Amino acid sequence: MARYTESVCRICRREGQKLFLKGDRCYTDKCAVSRRAYAPGQHGQGRRKLSEYGTQLREKQKVRRAYGVLEGQFEHYFEMANKKEGVTGENLLTILESRLDNVVFRLGLAVSRPEARQLVSHAHFTVNGKKINIPSYLVKPGDVIAVKEKSRHSSKFEAILASTESRVVPKWLDMNRDTLEGKVIALAERDDIDMPIEEHMIVEYYSK
Numbered sequence: 001m002a003r004y005t006e007s008v009c010r011i012c013r014r015e016g017q018k019l020f021l022k023g024d025r026c027y028t029d030k031c032a033v034s035r036r037a038y039a040p041g042q043h044g045q046g047r048r049k050l051s052e053y054g055t056q057l058r059e060k061q062k063v064r065r066a067y068g069v070l071e072g073q074f075e076h077y078f079e080m081a082n083k084k085e086g087v088t089g090e091n092l093l094t095i096l097e098s099r100l101d102n103v104v105f106r107l108g109l110a111v112s113r114p115e116a117r118q119l120v121s122h123a124h125f126t127v128n129g130k131k132i133n134i135p136s137y138l139v140k141p142g143d144v145i146a147v148k149e150k151s152r153h154s155s156k157f158e159a160i161l162a163s164t165e166s167r168v169v170p171k172w173l174d175m176n177r178d179t180l181e182g183k184v185i186a187l188a189e190r191d192d193i194d195m196p197i198e199e200h201m202i203v204e205y206y207s208k
Contacts, residue, residue, distance in 0.1 A: 056205035059198055066195060067096045068113050073136065078206050089199030090190045097188035100127065101135035103145055107175045107182040108164035109157070124151045139184050147180040 050058065064074045081091035096102065101110075101117040104125060110116035116135070119125065123133040126146050139145065151157060161177065169175045170192050175182045 053205075053208070056201045059201040060205050063093075063096070063195075063197055063199075063202060066113070067099065067102060068117055068135075069096070069099075075206075078202070082206075089203045092202065093190065093193055093197065093199055094187050095138065097193065098138045098140075099135065100125070100132060100137040100139055100145070103139050103173065103182070103184065106170055106173055107145065108167040108169060108177070109145075109147060109160060109180070109182070111160055111163050115160075124148050124157075141184050141186050143184045145182045145184070152180050 060074070064071070069077070077095045078088075078092055081095055082088050084091045097106075101113060101120050104110050104116040104120060105113045109125075110119055120135045120137075121133055123131055124147060125132060126148055127137065127139065127143055129144075129146075131148065147157060157180070169182075170188065172184070172186045172188050172192055173182055174185055
């Protein structure tokens with residue numbers, strides 16, 4: 001499977017805002033967006049006015065990269081959202097928030113989504129008592145996500161918990177940091193997503 005392996009800070013700089021792909025570093029003065037608030041590359045500091053299509057494309061790319069989703073996966077999620085009742089853009093965001101790697105990140109069991117994806121792939125988590133190593137697994141209300149017994153007392157998770165101690169868990173999730181178990185109370189709604197996203201642009205992009 002194709003996967004971006006270069007510096008993730010370049011992604012944030014390209015999109016012009018923090019996507020919080022490096023965990024704690026994103027909250028410090030070392031953040032690349034804070035130090036160099038322009039696109040990477042030879043012509044990054046040049047001013048260029050985007051067309052309507054270009055603006056829509058950038059919004060789609062920003063969301064896709066923030067959640068760590070490949071192009072084909074993102075198109076599939078959009079098709080799923082378009083078939084569901086309700087507002088397509090909001091449906092899309094709900095689906096993205098329901099990915100297991102995102103839920104692990106939201107619960108404070110990883111410092112970033114890329115780290116959450118890696119931890120899920122390495123089978124550190126169970127869903128309803130069953131080992132799941134698929135980051136794109138979509139959770140449902142009532143699902144219980146837990147750190148696998150063998151991993152609970154590892155130095156890795158001790159460091160993660162120390163780093164995410166002050167993180168606020170969204171209201172659609174419930175987290176017990178003593179047992180390292182989280183429960184999906186409901187699916188995420190539009191108001192639960194704190195990232196500045198203009199999802200209507202993504203809908204317009206795919207509607208052309």
